[in-house]
Amino acid sequence: MATRNFYWERAVTEQITITRLGAKADGVAESASGPVFVPYVLPGETVTIERDGPRANLVSVDAPSPERGAPFCPYFGTCGGCATQHMREGFYRSWKHGIVAHTLRQARIETSIEPLVDAHGEGRRRVTLHVRFPDRAMHVGYMAARSHHVIEIDHCPIAVPALQRQAPVIARAIGKHLSAARKPLDIQITAAETGFDVDVRGHGPLKDQDRLSLIDLAADLDLARLSIHGDVIVERRPPAIPMGRAAVVPPAGSFLQATRLGEETLARFVLEACERTKRVADLFSGCGPFALRLAEKMEVHAVEGDKGAIAALDKAARATPGLRRVTSEARDLFRRPLLGPELNAFDAVVIDPPRAGAEAQARQLAASKVPLIVSVSCDPATFARDATILIAGGYRLERVIPVDQFKYSPHVEVVGVLKREAVKKRR
Incomplete structure (x- = not known):
């Protein structure tokens, strides 16, 4: 396999051995000048590279790993969309599960992590x-x-x-x-x-x-x-x-889960966690992938900063017969997170923030009396940061489920279920 990037100006050719993979799927090799990062390689492989500084361009794989597979896309290695098609399935799943495990260990969160759930389905929609x-x-x-x-x-x-x-x-x-x-x-x-x-x-x-x-x-x-x-x-x-019984018309260009199966899978875990609750707040609700499905069984209050998305959710809820009461609120949760008295009105809170996480909202949740929090995240690092805040506030992280919606990329989603161990005494 030979690849060539187009940002290279001057380069030195050398042969190195890959020792491990980084979080972005690049192989890492040690050199006298520090770590060298190489795309499309696997631990234990001997490869020829061209490099100028810490980043290298793969020229050839000279001694391949037994975990190396054949990419199915003719553009793999030149197109920047996929990073892992050269990995055999078992190795790939273990590596991706390990991203979540390593991130939680770094945050000193001790919990069991369930097997990686494949949510690629038919592909990116x-x-x-x-x-x-x-x-x-x-x-x-x-x-x-x-x-x-x-x-x-x-x-x-x-x-x-x-x-x-x-x-x-x-x-x-x-x-x-x-x-x-x-x-x-x-x-x-x-x-x-x-x-x-x-x-x-x-x-x-x-x-x-x-x-x-x-x-x-x-x-x-x-x-x-x-x-x-x-x-x-x-x-x-x-x-x-489609979002459960409802059909939503999202605003043009607005956020949407990458795959249909990914959305359904994340929603399934959210519904499982909330099945015994009566009133749920769905924070960072988007146009309703969780709220509209939850509303088939319980009352939901949806909060989202994008006015177009919350309007689409509200319109879909009103047009769908048989749903429980759905209320909605356009609110910037980064600047104006829901406060304790607002949060305490709910049996559960679902939170699905952007990649930056929801530190301000997590702090308010940590100080609340909400018995159940379901945290959905597209970034294990910010998931761990926010979970640390909640754990310090008296929550127990009971389930961690890695979900592979962005297959063949380094990205992995996480669903975490947190329950309050005991309401903190207030002075």
Whole structure:
């Protein structure tokens, strides 16, 4: 296997032995000048590299590990989207489980960790392709690792079948349509139940004539919705996403779990933890993947800083028969976390913050009387930080479940179930 990144200027070729993997899936080798980081390698392998400083470019694998497998994507090693297709499944699962275990050990959290749950399903239901004009030609694809160089692709095997070949077709058509401005474009394409939902970033405001021509293009491509920076150009069909009994139309370009199975898996663990509760607060609720499913059995108060997302949740709740009472609140939980008296009205709190975690809200929860907290996180490090705060406040971390929604990447999600051991005495 030989790979080459496009940010290299001067390099020294040498042969080294990989000793371990880092958290980002790079192999680590020790040298006289310090650690060297090499992508697409495994512990114990002898490899030839080119390097300039601590980061290296893999030239060849000279003595492969028995844990090395054959990548299934022809772009692996050049496209920066996947980092682990060279790992055999057993090794991969052990390594990913180990990321969570190592992070919790570093935080001095002692608890058992359940087996890694595969939540890839059919694949990613959303991809972002890049359109660039570094020369006279238009280039469409994914970025190379640690680079702004576009690797052109004609299909993406880790996407859902509907997106695998159609996403590059859509991105090229839109890029060509907007090529006169020669601006760098990022085109986010989501496979919704009713068709493709496309949001284009990087172009800026459009003239009326351009908007009209994009409406025609959306019809030619049979898009459900087309938007520029979240500004809807045309919605030919509402791009609905099922969430339990409900069907939600998220705001253009808003957050959505990467895979359908990933969302369903995370929601299943949340529902299992909350099954005996009557009133739940869903904090950082987004457009409702947990709240709307919880509302099939209990009352829910959803809180989210994105006004468009909370409005979509509220609309879906009102349109879905048979749900329990759902209330919603647009609130910046980083600046205005729910306080103790507000939190104490609930039997359970579900919290699913962005990658930065929810330190301010965790501190308020730690001082509350809430009996049950379900913490969902896309970052083990901030999960551990917030869990440490809760444990210090009197909670016990009873379950930790790693969920592999972002397969073939270093990212791993975590679901943690925390129960209050005893209400703290207050002076």
